Amino acid sequence: MSQIKIADLPIHRIKRVLSEEQATELVGTVVPDYEPTCNEAGIWIDDDTEEIVFVYFPMPDEVNILRKAVLNIKYGETIRQSTGLKNKSRTFGMAPRKIYQKRESCRPTTLAQEQPMEHAVLVKFAEKFADMYKEFAPHLYENDKKNLADAGLDDEWRMTDDALWTSGVVNKSSTLPYHRDGFNFATWSAMPVIRKNMAGGYLTIPEYNFTCSCRDGWVTFFAGYKYVHGVTPMSPKTKDAYRYSIVYYALRGMKDCFTYAVETAKAKERRTAREDKMAAVLKGEAEAPVFR
Numbered sequence: 174m175s176q177i178k179i180a181d182l183p184i185h186r187i188k189r190v191l192s193e194e195q196a197t198e199l200v201g202t203v204v205p206d207y208e209p210t211c212n213e214a215g216i217w218i219d220d221d222t223e224e225i226v227f228v229y230f231p232m233p234d235e236v237n238i239l240r241k242a243v244l245n246i247k248y249g250e251t252i253r254q255s256t257g258l259k260n261k262s263r264t265f266g267m268a269p270r271k272i273y274q275k276r277e278s279c280r281p282t283t284l285a286q287e288q289p290m291e292h293a294v295l296v297k298f299a300e301k302f303a304d305m306y307k308e309f310a311p312h313l314y315e316n317d318k319k320n321l322a323d324a325g326l327d328d329e330w331r332m333t334d335d336a337l338w339t340s341g342v343v344n345k346s347s348t349l350p351y352h353r354d355g356f357n358f359a360t361w362s363a364m365p366v367i368r369k370n371m372a373g374g375y376l377t378i379p380e381y382n383f384t385c386s387c388r389d390g391w392v393t394f395f396a397g398y399k400y401v402h403g404v405t406p407m408s409p410k411t412k413d414a415y416r417y418s419i420v421y422y423a424l425r426g427m428k429d430c431f432t433y434a435v436e437t438a439k440a441k442e443r444r445t446a447r448e449d450k451m452a453a454v455l456k457g458e459a460e461a462p463v464f465r
């Protein structure tokens with residue numbers, strides 16, 4: 174099957190059914206078992222404002238490269254504090270500074286060192302998705318790029334020169350409650366899905382009563398920072414069933430990053446200072462820090 178031409182994508186019109194405020198009330202709640210309202214490729218446009226809300230199409234030529242990388246990745250398990258739900262996922266691209274986790278600088282996520290081949294594939298796809306985005310909505314792409322520059326995000330922190338995104342996450346069979354991508358800059362996200370023998374796991378945007386089937390090897394684009402969205406429950410049909418979503422986004426935490434070199438130097442300085450302090454505490458020359 175040859176690659177779909179973005180210029181030929183059909184336009185579908187959808188109507189807003191909830192206000193932003195009404196959608197906000199859904200945040201944190203579990204997504205019902207909705208059936209998809211969106212099963213075919215296209216561009217969905219708000220019937221009143223003419224704004225593009227959602228874009229969805231297959232990528233048959235590339236899907237197996239992405240599948241191979243995604244199936245090879247080793248996933249960690251985290252429990253979401255807000256919901257208590259278990260989530261198996263792995264981040265890629267760049268990671269922001271998080272002093273409380275003793276990660277002192279912005280740097281590539283551990284996947285880049287531990288599984289460089291798989292990481293390289295995910296990064297390559299960031300470029301492909303940025304090119305696709307540029308093609309179906311050049312004005313939105315330019316606007317997002319300007320938002321990032323205005324917010325002070327250094328170019329170095331994007332995954333590649335042309336990609337908008339700093340980072341991403343691969344979610345393994347994760348049912349996500351309604352949320353907005355609050356940690357992200359105001360950029361659209363790209364989200365391809367890889368799946369096999371898994372029912373459910375559809376992406377829902379309640380503001381438009383819109384549920385996307387997220388077929389295997391198809392990619393979705395939408396403004397996850399703007400619209401409340403969530404994932405419908407999943408049920409495996411076979412033992413080896415899976416559903417992975419790969420989300421590309423621009424993390425807001427990167428805004429505080431300097432260039433990579435400066436960051437690395439600063440990390441070392443801070444680590445040395447902390448070690449000196451700890452040594453002083455151990456020798457009884459300083460008081461132990463209070464952690465809150």
Ligand SMILES: [Fe+2]
Pocket residue numbers: 352353354397402
């Ligand atoms: Fe999200």
